[in-house]
Amino acid sequence: MTSRRIEGPSTSPRELRFSFDGKALTGREGDTVASALLANGVRIVGRSFKYHRPRGIFGAWTEEPNAVVDVALDGVHTPNVRATTQSLAEGMEVRSVNTGAGAEKDRNALIDRFGQFLPAGFYYKTFLWPDWHMFEPRIRAMAGLGRLDPATEPPADCPLISAHCDLLVVGAGPAGLAAARSGVAGGKRVMLVDDQDRPGGSLLHREAAIDGRHGTEWAETMTRDLASAGHTIIANTTAFGIYDHNLVALWQRRPEAPDALWHVRAKQVVLATGAIERPLVFPDNDRPGVMSAEAALVYLRRHGILVGERIVLATNNDKAHAVAVALREAGASVVVADTRQSAQTGADVRSGARIESVHGTGGVKAVIVGGERIEADCLLVSGGLTPTVHLFCQAGGKLRFDESIAAFVPRDPLPGIVVAGAANGRFALSEVLAEGHRAGGGGGEVPKADAQDESYGIEAAWPAPAGKARQWVDFQNDVTVKDIELAARENFRSVEHLKRYTTLGMATDQGKTSNMNGLAAMAAITGRTIAETGTTTYRPPFVPVPFTVVAGRRRGEFFNPVRxxxxxxxxxxxxxxxxxxxxxxxxxxxxxxxxxxxxxxxxxxxxxxxxxxxxxxLGKIEVIGPDAGALVDYNSYQTISTLKPGRIRYGFMLTESGVIYDDGVVSKVSDEHYVVSCSSGHVPGVVARLEEWRQDRFDRSRVFIHNSTPxxxxxxxxxxxxxxxxxxxxxxxxxxxxxxxxxxxxxxxxxxxxxxxxxxxxxxxxxxxxxxxxxxxxxxxxxxxxxxxxxxxxxxGSEALLMLRAEKGYIIAGKDTDGTTMPHDLGITGPRDKRKGEFVGKRSLFTENAVREDRPQGVGLTAPDGAPPLPTGTHAIETAGGRRRSIGFVTSSYISPSLGRPIALALVERGLSRMGEEIEFFHLGRTMRATIAPVCAFDPEGARING
Structure with a gap:
């Protein structure tokens, strides 16, 4: 790739110095790391995850699969940053990831020569013998992308900002701006967010005119009008997740301040998130110099960078032809290879032409098209547009396959969420503006595109299985068409199984450029339609979000405040x-x-x-209202409401799996007023649990929860x-x-x-x-x-209290129980066997696992005379055939000052039926013995309660 900067006006942006893999380079203010690398003619920016093949820049924004780098600036090291979204700064140190000495000369590149022996899933099968642990250290050392710097401790100063609005518009392209404008005209409070540093979306690099203004001018005018009217506009902000009840999470990148995390709740959300150009799949389509055609246009129009001098542009749609025109005007020679037979032919256009191979290991040198060798330094690809439906799917939206655009689009609407523009499969500017206008509420006039829309005219060009050479579907995770064929042969035909077996569309990429081609390949291999093959699940975050942003100021006591x-x-x-x-x-x-x-x-x-x-x-949680007794009963193993006012009952709270969550007492003030006293550490959890069931099962106007502990x-x-x-x-x-x-x-x-x-x-x-x-x-x-x-x-003090409790056999939930202990494991069976009403966890007490005879059960232990106390955590063991097997462990152990001897509590298999049996214990190479006894070692008659 012979990329170069096209000189602009004399008032060029100031120069910025930076380095890449230790080499000093210069960029300009306004560059991303990717555009600066292109301007310096850097072809190889990283190595592929699995095979360490050389990779160059493919995209221009969040869709970038290859150019993932580590960045150091002002003493702060940030791993795994997309070079296409990272703004360049003075003194920035950039290093390629997944490499040895650097991207150009990676010592692990030899792995690619053995690629035929390393198909999808090879590690599951290869490293079983003689022992996985022999290989694990080296494999783990090679895994991952970037590297953390242990010396870097970013400041915990990223704020969390909560906001509400009538209309939240995600994406400030033409659809989003039209939606925001119509929302304002309808009297709504509008919040507009966009992940770029300025509004406009595709208008920033595609020629357009709207309402008599150039596209960029119209976008700036709309934004200025929104701001002057008091509405919120946030640039450099990515909506990375939609959660329950349409909570939208935003990551705001602030140049002069710490980044911020926003939690936004809106009455209406408009997703105007655009579309991503997907690659074409052919042999060796991952060479450095193979790039998205749309990305090439972005670099040209926004950064003044011509990505090549001799360019081949491979496409299956009309939109890519405008890219060829722009590149020719900038001085490049461009040959268009159009897969459609109907494409207009000419000296620079080959119709019905597919890329057969790419030559050049360190970068594109020539392309074979229809048997013709064309010398080239750059190969641009445009396989069509894939609507960015990630947020819609995160919110629970379902998709349908639209044959006319060869892509999945939103199917059924979601409450409070509207998808508009290219994200909804609308690619003509007039349709985009009209749909955005409707999505915002339809207030005011519809923006008009002044010129005739360019057509899309796509004819699907999906991957062709059964080829001999490797054809790359997922650049980030090194997945080829052969890997998908192997998955199908081994019956991993479900798209979710395909994803996990091959890693297609996983991790930070979330299938942005790879999913459609991967699904189409599996459909062709299995003889199904793409619609029948289906889609995988998109999960938040849409892009990787720094832990510092998610954690915010929660560090030290801010993370877990000591009460x-x-x-x-x-x-x-x-x-x-x-x-x-x-x-x-x-x-x-x-x-x-x-x-x-x-x-x-x-x-x-x-x-x-x-x-x-x-x-x-100790918890003091008040439950008040006509249904207070019913709520307390439903959350308790024991029935509480039968108490008389002024009386207290001890009991358990169970999880839905029947496991003891907490033990405590409940006081009945009146038929409509109870006080739940739970253990100190469980107060927030019990409050949340009571509130959850109050909202889920009860009339919220008839019962209320108040935590009066403080x-x-x-x-x-x-x-x-x-x-x-x-x-x-x-x-x-x-x-x-x-x-x-x-x-x-x-x-x-x-x-x-x-x-x-x-x-x-x-x-x-x-x-x-x-x-x-x-x-x-x-x-x-x-x-x-x-x-x-x-x-x-x-x-x-608390330690003496724990000792006194252990003497009486009074358990501490979470200490003398584990994540499997049920009430009958402690010998408390009455409510399970006799209680008629429903309560949380009841069904689980009767499962096959719950009624096993060999369950660990709570018991006491008595050590032989003169023996030391059993260490807490010591395992009870059975020995058979020379092998020890754990049958339980000690949960509490003390030397009782009242009894003058060691006491202990334990969970032991079948313990309640083994009273008086001496069993063996093993701890740190030492074997001990103890006798199973009742849990209560002190005053078993209970006379001292009233003494």
């Missing part, structure tokens, strides 16, 4: 050592001694006198003297067992505000949870600590 107790300063003053539990920073233990000693001291003292624990993070501080008193401790607070509550029994609650007052006392125990001792508004947390803490001094109460 802090209202009494944190008071705990620190008391000598607390803090750790994170369920996202909350909580006291693990108190004191300056060794942690294990302090934890044992707290646990022992709490059993003897009283312990004071800050339980503020509004209340809770201090728990536990132990034999806990009632005396709470009585000293003067809460105005009768604390007798008759008035306030275990699993009951009562309301009182404290310091002039409300207070609630719930008699719930997670230690096995008499316990009281005292909750007051968070603003009175310090006053409550001062009062309870003062009372505790005379009663020899101890401050209780």
């Amino acid at each position: 802090r107790l209202a009494l944190e300063n008071e705990h620190r003053a008391s000598g607390a050592v803090f750790r994170e539990y369920g996202g909350w920073l909580r006291p693990a233990w108190y004191g300056s001694g060794p942690g294990a000693d302090e934890v044992a001291r707290e646990a022992r003292q709490a059993r003897e006198t009283a312990g004071i624990l800050d339980g503020s993070p 509004q209340w501080a809770t201090l728990t008193a536990t132990g034999p003297r806990s009632r005396d401790l709470v009585a000293a607070l003067s809460l105005g509550i009768d604390l007798s067992d008759e008035a306030l029994p275990h699993m009951g609650f009562a309301d009182g007052s404290f310091a002039g505000g409300p207070a609630r006392v719930a008699r719930v125990s997670f230690t096995g001792d008499r316990s009281y949870e005292v909750s007051v508004p968070s603003s009175r947390a310090k006053a409550l803490n001062d009062a309870i600590q003062e009372a505790g001094r005379t009663l020899e109460a101890v401050a209780l």
